[in-house]
Amino acid sequence: MLENFLPNLPFTKWVSDFVSWLTSTFDFIFSPLESILSSIMNIIIDVLEFIPPVIFIAIVMILAALFMNKKITAAILAGIGMLFILDQGLWDNMISTLTLVLVSAFISVIIGIPLGILMSRSKMFEAIMKPILDFMQTMPAFVYLIPAVAFFGIGMVPGVFASFIFSAPPTIRLTNLGIRQIDNELIEASDAFGTTSMQKLLKVQLPLARPSIMAGVNQTIMLALSMVVIASMIGAPGLGRDVLSSLQRADVGTGFVAGLGIVILAIIIDRFTQTKKSA
Amino acid sequence: MSVIEINNVTKVFGNYNDKVKKLLDENQSKAEILDQTSSTVAVKAANFTVDEGEIFVIMGLSGSGKSTLIRLINRLIDPSDGAINIKGKDVSQMNSDELRNFRRENLSMVFQNFALFPFKTILENTAFGLEVKDIPKKERLEKSKEALALVGLKGYENQYPNQLSGGMQQRVGLARALANDTDILLMDEAFSALDPLIRKDMQQELLQIQKSMKKTIVFITHDLDEALNIGDRIALMKDGEVVQIGTAYDIITNPANDYVRSFVKDINHAKVLRVKDIMKPVSADDRENISNSIAADKLLTESYTYFSGGDTKIPVSDGSSIIGTLHSTDVFNTLTKGNEEVETDA
Numbered sequence: 001m002l003e004n005f006l007p008n009l010p011f012t013k014w015v016s017d018f019v020s021w022l023t024s025t026f027d028f029i030f031s032p033l034e035s036i037l038s039s040i041m042n043i044i045i046d047v048l049e050f051i052p053p054v055i056f057i058a059i060v061m062i063l064a065a066l067f068m069n070k071k072i073t074a075a076i077l078a079g080i081g082m083l084f085i086l087d088q089g090l091w092d093n094m095i096s097t098l099t100l101v102l103v104s105a106f107i108s109v110i111i112g113i114p115l116g117i118l119m120s121r122s123k124m125f126e127a128i129m130k131p132i133l134d135f136m137q138t139m140p141a142f143v144y145l146i147p148a149v150a151f152f153g154i155g156m157v158p159g160v161f162a163s164f165i166f167s168a169p170p171t172i173r174l175t176n177l178g179i180r181q182i183d184n185e186l187i188e189a190s191d192a193f194g195t196t197s198m199q200k201l202l203k204v205q206l207p208l209a210r211p212s213i214m215a216g217v218n219q220t221i222m223l224a225l226s227m228v229v230i231a232s233m234i235g236a237p238g239l240g241r242d243v244l245s246s247l248q249r250a251d252v253g254t255g256f257v258a259g260l261g262i263v264i265l266a267i268i269i270d271r272f273t274q275t276k277k278s279a
Numbered sequence: 280m281s282v283i284e285i286n287n288v289t290k291v292f293g294n295y296n297d298k299v300k301k302l303l304d305e306n307q308s309k310a311e312i313l314d315q316t317s318s319t320v321a322v323k324a325a326n327f328t329v330d331e332g333e334i335f336v337i338m339g340l341s342g343s344g345k346s347t348l349i350r351l352i353n354r355l356i357d358p359s360d361g362a363i364n365i366k367g368k369d370v371s372q373m374n375s376d377e378l379r380n381f382r383r384e385n386l387s388m389v390f391q392n393f394a395l396f397p398f399k400t401i402l403e404n405t406a407f408g409l410e411v412k413d414i415p416k417k418e419r420l421e422k423s424k425e426a427l428a429l430v431g432l433k434g435y436e437n438q439y440p441n442q443l444s445g446g447m448q449q450r451v452g453l454a455r456a457l458a459n460d461t462d463i464l465l466m467d468e469a470f471s472a473l474d475p476l477i478r479k480d481m482q483q484e485l486l487q488i489q490k491s492m493k494k495t496i497v498f499i500t501h502d503l504d505e506a507l508n509i510g511d512r513i514a515l516m517k518d519g520e521v522v523q524i525g526t527a528y529d530i531i532t533n534p535a536n537d538y539v540r541s542f543v544k545d546i547n548h549a550k551v552l553r554v555k556d557i558m559k560p561v562s563a564d565d566r567e568n569i570s571n572s573i574a575a576d577k578l579l580t581e582s583y584t585y586f587s588g589g590d591t592k593i594p595v596s597d598g599s600s601i602i603g604t605l606h607s608t609d610v611f612n613t614l615t616k617g618n619e620e621v622e623t624d625a
Contacts, residue, residue: 204396
């Protein structure tokens with residue numbers, strides 16, 4: 001009954017029109033952005049693929065031994081994981097996935113940390129950003145693929161775009177939270193000694209918020225990895241594509257192995273970004 | 280010469296409108312004003328001056344407004360009304376640039392919970408004020424090392440704050456303020472978080488350092504013993520108002536009202552009053568016997584043994600010359616007077 005009285009707003013059409021309008025109006029931004037980003041990513045992929053797997057694995061193991069709490073076991077496990085990926089013929093796809101994840105995480109961080117800082121400084125900006133971040137995180141990730149394709153065509157770049165929207169919120173939130181949670185006495189100490197607001201930010205707030213910010217970056221990377229499979233639906237190369245194609249062919253074995261590759265990559269990246277020493 | 284002049288300074292959290300002003304003028308209580316206007320009066324028309332080189336203690340219980348008052352001095356909190364003159368400049372009128380430079384050059388602060396930066400070493404923490412001032416690295420580390428040595432922390436330069444005990448951490452807080460090399464030191468409950476024994480040590484050490492540094496110190500505490508022990512002058516606060524300002528001797532022997540009286544009644548006079556507080560001017564025949572003199576800043580409890588030989592008066596020295604005479608009858612009278620008050624009040 002009630003339906004008869006509601007106006008049945010043409011919301012679907014509005015959104016479609018809005019996205020078309022964005023696409024055509026800002027094409028002068030999207031097109032060059034697409035070509036720049038994709039050429040950068042291709043260069044990264046070429047470089048990483050150029051490194052022989054043996055050396056690549058050795059470098060990862062050495063870095064793991066140095067940074068992961070200086071434990072040899074971490075290095076050995078990382079090495080075994082990488083060897084498994086190589087053995088299963090997933091190496092090139094792994095490199096593509098790694099590039100996709102690193103680039104989108106990098107973009108999330110360079111945009112997310114400043115946004116988080118701004119949020120920590122203004123209650124108003126925080127109030128505006130919070131629902132937007134909720135929206136970004138809870139909207140099913142598939143939905144972002146549609147405008148991403150409209151803006152950037154298919155391939156890596158729309159994948160990065162969708163990953164960015166889905167994975168940036170933790171960095172933004174935890175930067176804001178990390179700065180807001182700083183003990184007020186430490187902020188008073190900073191002010192009492194006459195810091196400029198830039199000195200306060202760089203010498204006091206960011207170092208004190210670092211553990212929180214790092215947790216946010218870690219979460220961002222993990223979310224970006226989880227977007228990999230979804231991004232493969234719009235032609236992003238990588239391990240996700242193997243998972244997707246095996247899903248379409250009901251090929252359990254291939255799907256599982258490719259999925260395992262993502263898990264191994266995730267664990268290695270996670271340990272690298274998580275186990276920074278806390279002074 | 281007074282370095283800090285607080286003139287009619289009021290701080291109200293919440294609205295400071297005509298209604299609040301009117302209620303303040305009518306001398307309504309803090310609770311009454313909160314009830315009627317939902318504004319909290321933290322400091323009400325405070326007036327005092329702090330002289331160069333003195334330790335000025337602001338003492339009060341929690342909620343008395345003392346922490347707000349010290350933050351008004353370096354304007355970590357903006358006053359609602361009144362003028363704060365430091366070295367002849369009105370801090371309350373400064374813009375943010377002037378205020379920042381003024382803080383850098385004139386004011387250092389020590390905090391209750393130390394406020395050390397956990398990611399910096401002890402040396403880097405100590406150098407913070409100088410770092411903010413863009414002093415070259417070599418020079419600031421040098422100065423910081425000196426300051427650390429002064430507070431007895433030589434050798435701890437490369438440790439981190441969490442590796443030190445509370446007392447040592449507060450020494451770092453003190454060193455950070457001293458390294459900054461300002462004339463004025465603001466100490467906000469600086470020793471309150473420390474164990475009683477460590478607190479006593481730190482008080483003595485502060486007095487020791489003060490002898491050579493001659494800083495102007497504003498010291499906040501809720502501990503009357505601490506206030507009486509280190510304060511050249513003491514301001515007592517209650518509900519945002521300064522109820523009495525005076526030396527330890529003034530406050531103990533001549534409390535301004537019942538509140539102060541109830542505060543000081545359990546104080547053992549002999550452990551607070553010093554020889555210089557009750558000594559008589561020196562007369563000619565007292566000058567001869569310097570060998571058996573007592574130091575002017577000794578506590579009265581420490582004077583008993585001097586009378587054990589049967590003397591009724593002892594010369595008082597300030598280290599170099601005789602400045603007065605201590606009579607056994609005065610010591611005795613002061614002590615019994617204290618006890619009398621305790622008894623009549625009980």
